[in-house]
Amino acid sequence: MERESSGKSSMIPDHPEEGDRKERVGKITRNFFLHIHATRVHLYSMKPTYTFGLGIILGFLFLIMVFTGVILMIYYTPSVETAYQSVKDIVYIVPGGRIIRNMHRWASQGMVIVVFMHLLRVFYTGSYLGNRSLNWVIGVVMLILILLSNFSGYLLPWDQLAYWAVTIGSNIAASARELTDLLGITSVIDPGGFLKKLLIGGETVGQPALSRFFTLHVIFLPLSMLVLMGVHFWRIRKDGGLSRPLRYAGDKGGTNKWYAWPVLMWTELAILILVVTGVLLIALLADAPLLEKANPSFPENPAKSPWYFLGIQELVSYSAFAGGLLVPLLYLGFLFSIPYKDREDKYVGEWFSGKKGLKLVLRSAGFALVLVIIQLFIMVRFGGLRDWIPGVSQWFVLLINPATFTALLFFVVAEVTRKKMKSTRMAALVLFTCSFVALVVFTVVGIWFRGPNWEFFWSASQWPIQ
Amino acid sequence: MKRRLFIKKAAISLATFTGVMVAISYLRQFFPRLAGKKRRIALGDPRQFPVDTYTFMDEHNLFVYRDHEGIKAVTAVCTHLGCILEKSTDGFECPCHGSCYNNDGEVLSGPAPRDLTWYQVSKAADGKIVVDPGKSVQAGDKLLTT
Numbered sequence: 001m002e003r004e005s006s007g008k009s010s011m012i013p014d015h016p017e018e019g020d021r022k023e024r025v026g027k028i029t030r031n032f033f034l035h036i037h038a039t040r041v042h043l044y045s046m047k048p049t050y051t052f053g054l055g056i057i058l059g060f061l062f063l064i065m066v067f068t069g070v071i072l073m074i075y076y077t078p079s080v081e082t083a084y085q086s087v088k089d090i091v092y093i094v095p096g097g098r099i100i101r102n103m104h105r106w107a108s109q110g111m112v113i114v115v116f117m118h119l120l121r122v123f124y125t126g127s128y129l130g131n132r133s134l135n136w137v138i139g140v141v142m143l144i145l146i147l148l149s150n151f152s153g154y155l156l157p158w159d160q161l162a163y164w165a166v167t168i169g170s171n172i173a174a175s176a177r178e179l180t181d182l183l184g185i186t187s188v189i190d191p192g193g194f195l196k197k198l199l200i201g202g203e204t205v206g207q208p209a210l211s212r213f214f215t216l217h218v219i220f221l222p223l224s225m226l227v228l229m230g231v232h233f234w235r236i237r238k239d240g241g242l243s244r245p246l247r248y249a250g251d252k253g254g255t256n257k258w259y260a261w262p263v264l265m266w267t268e269l270a271i272l273i274l275v276v277t278g279v280l281l282i283a284l285l286a287d288a289p290l291l292e293k294a295n296p297s298f299p300e301n302p303a304k305s306p307w308y309f310l311g312i313q314e315l316v317s318y319s320a321f322a323g324g325l326l327v328p329l330l331y332l333g334f335l336f337s338i339p340y341k342d343r344e345d346k347y348v349g350e351w352f353s354g355k356k357g358l359k360l361v362l363r364s365a366g367f368a369l370v371l372v373i374i375q376l377f378i379m380v381r382f383g384g385l386r387d388w389i390p391g392v393s394q395w396f397v398l399l400i401n402p403a404t405f406t407a408l409l410f411f412v413v414a415e416v417t418r419k420k421m422k423s424t425r426m427a428a429l430v431l432f433t434c435s436f437v438a439l440v441v442f443t444v445v446g447i448w449f450r451g452p453n454w455e456f457f458w459s460a461s462q463w464p465i466q
Numbered sequence: 467m468k469r470r471l472f473i474k475k476a477a478i479s480l481a482t483f484t485g486v487m488v489a490i491s492y493l494r495q496f497f498p499r500l501a502g503k504k505r506r507i508a509l510g511d512p513r514q515f516p517v518d519t520y521t522f523m524d525e526h527n528l529f530v531y532r533d534h535e536g537i538k539a540v541t542a543v544c545t546h547l548g549c550i551l552e553k554s555t556d557g558f559e560c561p562c563h564g565s566c567y568n569n570d571g572e573v574l575s576g577p578a579p580r581d582l583t584w585y586q587v588s589k590a591a592d593g594k595i596v597v598d599p600g601k602s603v604q605a606g607d608k609l610l611t612t
Contacts, residue, residue: 164549164562167547167548167549168547168548168549168562170548171546171547171548172547175547178579181579181580194497197497197498197500198496198497201498202498202500203500204548208498296527296550297522297524297525297527297550298524298550299549299550299561299562300561301552301561302561302562303549303561303562313563316546316547316563316577317563317564317576317577318577319577319579320546320547320577320579321579323577324547383575384575384576384577386573386574386575386576387575390574394579394580397577397579398579452561453559453560453561453564454561454562454563454564455564
């Protein structure tokens with residue numbers, strides 16, 4: 001894209017000869033798969049610094065997941081007796097099996113990273129504005145599906161990591177009991193137990209859980225994702241291509257548009273090659289972990305979930321219900337509500353909504369960083385509520401902890417911003433930035449600063465030897 | 467009522483009824499019937515447990531405590547998120563999120579929402595002891611063996 005425009009409406013349109021034009025339109029319209037694109041695409045959509053190609057990278061990673069997943073499925077057996085051995089066979093006996101499994105694992109983690117980057121891109125460019133609210137909601141649903149796919153795939157090897165991550169996960173699902181117990185109504189209505197039973201089909205993680213997670217992982221989740229991907233792409237076309245600033249909104253017909261063939265096609269092919277090469281390289285260099293076979297009597301110490309859930313694990317170490325269910329659900333609720341609460345369409349397609357927004361984002365990030373670190377310092381140095389007031393009621397433990405406090409404070413700050421700046425977009429920028437920074441900080445602490453018994457350590461080298 | 471209207475209404479009612487029945491019986495399948503009662507666990511001769519010690523029974527995730535007076539049993543599953551507790555010098559500790567309990571199973575610190583449950587211990591006809599996870603008792607209650 002060396003012919004980058006200098007902004008305004010003076011981007012360089014693509015004006016081929018009549019015969020050439022027909023040829024190039026035909027390349028797209030005659031092909032079922034290529035016609036996912038419009039025949040002509042706005043130049044703004046092809047700016048690398050606007051999209052970073054994150055959506056399409058996700059699509060390609062999904063393809064890698066499907067291709068490698070099919071091979072793994074041929075050799076894997078979803079039974080508690082043989083699952084672990086079959087994964088070992090894949091790694092040590094099946095020719096190339098280790099690489100396939102590595103690719104599957106690293107591509108899945110790639111999806112988690114890229115989907116969050118995609119979320120950031122779409123949010124900060126205000127791409128949920130205009131008529132794009134539905135596509136934003138579909139996107140958030142797919143984000144959840146990606147996380148669920150990762151989580152369900154985690155149980156399948158049936159090693160120590162798998163078993164305890166899912167035990168903890170299923171009990172987080174059951175943690176609504178913490179609330180119903182306090183109200184004394186668990187015996188009458190038990191949504192926590194209901195959810196847990198639906199998830200793992202029993203009281204503890206066993207064969208029913210493995211069968212359920214296997215079905216979820218290989219049929220339900222990929223199929224749902226495929227359908228939603230179709231809708232997601234279709235909505236982009238329906239909404240008039242990728243979002244762009246209002247000053248380009250009137251660009252119809254040939255103005256500022258390029259033919260998708262060949263430039264866009266070649267760009268996408270290049271991205272595909274880069275993605276596959278990247279995943280392959282990482283798969284060659286790093287092995288996916290496989291611990292000892294699951295042992296229902298001895299959890300690992302520390303028993304850590306996959307890294308992208310360690311933010312939540314840090315939160316549940318304050319309270320299972322508040323940190324594992326209440327605050328994450330509030331966060332998802334916030335994500336879903338953004339395009340319905342904020343309708344300031346003038347900000348569409350503009351990174352950080354201009355200079356004012358960028359300043360606000362940076363200030364919010366700094367504020368959230370300091371606030372969360374102070375709370376963590378207090379928790380680590382002086383302990384939680386129970387250490388200050390022994391025997392304090394469970395109500396207070398549930399309601400007053402860094403998870404709920406952070407959420408409440410962020411909400412208040414966003415509300416004040418909305419009132420003061422009279423802008424819902426600015427309030428959304430504050431709340432989104434603050435909560436994302438908090439998520440990152442909690443995750444970093446969970447990954448690198450928590451050791452045996454979930455105690456704080458500056459580095460893993462200080463962990464006591466067991 | 468006109469015939470056409472009647473047929474329309476009848477068709478809609480029938481379709482709704484069938485749809486709801488199908489949905490209920492389909493979704494019902496996702497909730498397996500679990501055994502309501504928990505199985506009792508036979509632990510064998512009480513004398514095999516060392517005195518004044520909490521013995522961890524790894525198949526059943528229990529701690530069995532025996533002293534000169536009697537014997538009692540407590541769950542080893544953390545009430546927070548279901549990890550298996552470790553015995554510390556003066557209580558129990560969870561390796562997952564650091565909940566601490568004292569020797570009576572009461573929560574001292576950490577995110578655990580409830581105290582540990584003590585199970586009823588009884589003596590079978592052949593003199594062997596049996597733990598019933600379906601029946602909870604007070605922390606101090608034990609089966610007297612003397």
